[in-house]
Amino acid sequence: MQLLKFMPIKLTFFLVTGILVGKYLNIPILFPLLSCIFFLIMLGALFRLNKTKNTEYFGITTFLLTFCVGLLTITIANPKNDTQHYSKFAINDPQSIELKISEVLKPNNFSTRYICEVQNVANQTTTGKILLTIAKDSSTTDLNVDDEFIVFDQVVAVRASLNPHQFNYKKYLADLGVLGQIQLKKGNFIKTTHPTKTIFGLAANFRESIITSLKTEKFGADELSIVQALLLGQRNDISEDTYDNYKDAGAVHILAVSGLHIGILLLLLQFLLQPLGRLPHGNKIKLALLVVLLWTFAFIAGLSASVVRAVTMFSFLAYAMYLNRPANRFNILALSLFFILLLKPQYIFQVGFQMSYAAVFAIIWIYPKLQRFWYPKPVIGRKIWQLLSVSIAAQLGVLPVSLFYFHQFPSLFFISNLLIVPCLGLILGGGIVVILLSILGILPDFITSLYNDIIGLMNLVIYWVAQQESFVFKAISFDGMQLALSYMLIFSLVFALSKPSFKKFALFLGGILLLQAWSIFQVYKTNQKEYLIVLHQTKNTGILEQKGSSLKLWTNQPNSFDYAIAFYTINEKIMRFNTDSLANSYTLKVGNLYVVDSLAIYPPKEKRYDFVLLTQSPKINLERFIEATQPKIIIADGSNYNSDLLRWQATCVKRKLPFHFTGEKGAYYFSLSNLEASRLEK
Numbered sequence: 001m002q003l004l005k006f007m008p009i010k011l012t013f014f015l016v017t018g019i020l021v022g023k024y025l026n027i028p029i030l031f032p033l034l035s036c037i038f039f040l041i042m043l044g045a046l047f048r049l050n051k052t053k054n055t056e057y058f059g060i061t062t063f064l065l066t067f068c069v070g071l072l073t074i075t076i077a078n079p080k081n082d083t084q085h086y087s088k089f090a091i092n093d094p095q096s097i098e099l100k101i102s103e104v105l106k107p108n109n110f111s112t113r114y115i116c117e118v119q120n121v122a123n124q125t126t127t128g129k130i131l132l133t134i135a136k137d138s139s140t141t142d143l144n145v146d147d148e149f150i151v152f153d154q155v156v157a158v159r160a161s162l163n164p165h166q167f168n169y170k171k172y173l174a175d176l177g178v179l180g181q182i183q184l185k186k187g188n189f190i191k192t193t194h195p196t197k198t199i200f201g202l203a204a205n206f207r208e209s210i211i212t213s214l215k216t217e218k219f220g221a222d223e224l225s226i227v228q229a230l231l232l233g234q235r236n237d238i239s240e241d242t243y244d245n246y247k248d249a250g251a252v253h254i255l256a257v258s259g260l261h262i263g264i265l266l267l268l269l270q271f272l273l274q275p276l277g278r279l280p281h282g283n284k285i286k287l288a289l290l291v292v293l294l295w296t297f298a299f300i301a302g303l304s305a306s307v308v309r310a311v312t313m314f315s316f317l318a319y320a321m322y323l324n325r326p327a328n329r330f331n332i333l334a335l336s337l338f339f340i341l342l343l344k345p346q347y348i349f350q351v352g353f354q355m356s357y358a359a360v361f362a363i364i365w366i367y368p369k370l371q372r373f374w375y376p377k378p379v380i381g382r383k384i385w386q387l388l389s390v391s392i393a394a395q396l397g398v399l400p401v402s403l404f405y406f407h408q409f410p411s412l413f414f415i416s417n418l419l420i421v422p423c424l425g426l427i428l429g430g431g432i433v434v435i436l437l438s439i440l441g442i443l444p445d446f447i448t449s450l451y452n453d454i455i456g457l458m459n460l461v462i463y464w465v466a467q468q469e470s471f472v473f474k475a476i477s478f479d480g481m482q483l484a485l486s487y488m489l490i491f492s493l494v495f496a497l498s499k500p501s502f503k504k505f506a507l508f509l510g511g512i513l514l515l516q517a518w519s520i521f522q523v524y525k526t527n528q529k530e531y532l533i534v535l536h537q538t539k540n541t542g543i544l545e546q547k548g549s550s551l552k553l554w555t556n557q558p559n560s561f562d563y564a565i566a567f568y569t570i571n572e573k574i575m576r577f578n579t580d581s582l583a584n585s586y587t588l589k590v591g592n593l594y595v596v597d598s599l600a601i602y603p604p605k606e607k608r609y610d611f612v613l614l615t616q617s618p619k620i621n622l623e624r625f626i627e628a629t630q631p632k633i634i635i636a637d638g639s640n641y642n643s644d645l646l647r648w649q650a651t652c653v654k655r656k657l658p659f660h661f662t663g664e665k666g667a668y669y670f671s672l673s674n675l676e677a678s679r680l681e682k
Contacts, residue, residue: 008334014063015338018070019345029081032071039065074345079128079177086118086126086155087179094154095122097182099132100195101147103304104204106236111135114143115178131158131173131181144208146201149191155180162536162666163564165571175349203303207232210300213438217448223455226255231431233257233301242459247406248466250395250413251420257301259356262294262310264425266318269293287322291315300435306352312340313360329364333357351405355398362397363390369498384418391417400486403478407570411471419461427454475566477573479522485515523549526573532588532670534613535564536662538638541582541597541615544568544667549575554582585609588670591632596620603629611635611670617644622651633658635668 022032039061046058079085098120105113111133118128158181160170211228219227225237235255246252253260269290276282276289298311316336320329337357340347347353370389376382391414403409434451437443489511496504527548535542542561543554551574553561558579569577585603586593591610594603598616602625603609612631617640634652636645636659645661652659660668
């Protein structure tokens with residue numbers, strides 16, 4: 001099927017292209033605004049003329065206008081282009097800031113976290129989102145969506161990833177429109193008595209009342225956390241072990257209310273409402289009821305961003321099912337994507353959004369082809385093949401994205417999906433009944449016990465699949481080019497198998513060759529790399545040495561760097577890794593590095609050291625040390641006290657000597673050549 005012959009798909013393609021270009025080029029708002037006005041005028045002029053003679057020009061102008069609309073939407077969505085954004089005001093010093101909770105995030109062991117709207121800074125009306133973290137103590141009170149309060153504090157920048165290849169939380173928040181954060185050491189804020197209510201706050205409060213009601217029933221802790229995730233989109237109570245089991249079993253998508261759940265709910269509702277089709281205008285009534293019930297479920301699930309996206313998408317697909325034209329499903333899916341991105345262009349950069357649309361598109365496109373490829377006559381065999389076809393299609397759609405972000409592939413996904421997905425409709429339907437009865441206070445204990453056992457059995461199945469560790473492929477290196485080439489490979493394979501031809505198979509084989517060539521090129525690039533990196537780690541010191549695909553960690557606390565090493569090893573395609581204790585000096589191509597630790601031993605006078613690394617807060621007079629050694633730069637890592645760092649920085653500023661603190665500027669890189677490390681006797 002030539003998908004690009006459909007107009008909604010073409011328009012969506014140009015809108016997405018405009019959003020991507022606007023995101024990465026950061027174009028001033030005036031250019032896309034004037035471009036939209038210009039192409040809109042041109043479109044009107046062409047429309048007034050004889051359309052049959054200007055079809056080609058009309059189409060080109062429409063596509064250019066759509067591209068510019070994409071540019072404009074992402075530019076408007078950029079907080080930096082908002083004149084009332086809180087970042088435009090003086091926020092570096094403590095002052096009065098009025099906040100409104102818009103989202104409650106999962107807390108950690110040390111703090112509770114929230115996304116807030118900044119309503120006022122120093123009595124000036126403002127806009128924009130901010131991350132609020134409140135340190136946990138005995139007086140900390142949990143806040144809810146729509147709560148409004150005043151803090152007297154300063155806004156600080158979200159810290160970027162300090163070590164190479166680590167998760168960039170700053171970029172992740174920026175894609176959500178969050179540019180700063182406030183860190184309260186304790187709950188020192190003043191709540192307003194009558195905050196304004198929003199539909200999101202009402203939905204969140206309703207969801208919390210449901211959770212409170214469910215907690216009074218006789219559910220196990222793990223089972224209740226899964227119920228909350230499956231039906232209410234609340235994953236905060238899921239234990240890390242349970243989450244890892246679902247991830248390793250290839251069933252983590254079950255834990256998020258997303259396209260899978262809404263799709264199953266849509267099919268379930270369509271089945272229950274089937275008798276309405278016999279009434280006059282029954283199909284229209286059924287469509288209206290489907291949409292209303294889907295959005296009611298979204299309200300129950302708290303109207304989170306992922307739920308709203310999924311329900312919007314499947315509301316469009318419900319309309320496509322009403323039309324009963326298979327080709328229209330692609331158009332409707334494209335239209336849902338178009339309108340969602342028109343309102344929220346930042347969604348395209350979120351992993352959940354990408355995986356949802358990739359999975360649904362793959363199911364709509366590939367599933368029918370798999371059914372035509374083989375159609376078993378026995379009913380049981382046919383049902384099993386249908387389930388496998390859905391799982392295979394969905395996995396093909398999300399596999400490249402999953403490898404790119406999560407670097408692992410659970411090869412037994414078809415087992416967990418084959419065992420769980422057929423029962424998911426029953427679990428969702430039964431869960432809704434359990435919730436309704438619990439709210440009404442008439443939930444019988446035997447139903448609670450039965451539903452608890454069903455969820456427990458599902459957890460046991462997931463646990464068993466996850467324990468087959470030899471079938472879970474982890475630490476898979478996968479970059480952006482491999483992502484693009486993999487999708488090209490999947491598309492060419494599906495086309496080649498649908499209607500075989502020499503050209504299609506040649507394209508598929510060409511894709512394989514390109515993917516292999518890129519992988520070989522990446523290995524070649526890795527073998528050319530030689531670095532020494534001073535890592536950042538609180539209370540510890542680590543120096544990383546990379547020579548091609550070999551990696552060595554110099555540290556006295558190797559376990560402290562497991563997280564940093566894991567990401568570095570995956571992204572740099574490391575084949576060999578070992579550790580050694582810290583040395584006092586390193587001889588590099590660009591100069592010599594000397595490490596000063598808590599013993600504060602001065603280097604030998606006969607050797608010059610261009611780089612000095614201060615660790616473990618050595619008790620030295622830095623001015624005298626600089627006079628004695630004459631370094632080119634002073635480096636300090638995360639093992640030092642803040643008071644010492646401030647004093648050393650002031651000394652370096654006074655002497656006009658570069659000072660690099662890894663906690664602010666990130667890891668420090670050296671080029672390597674014939675690295676030699678030596679230790680002094682202590």
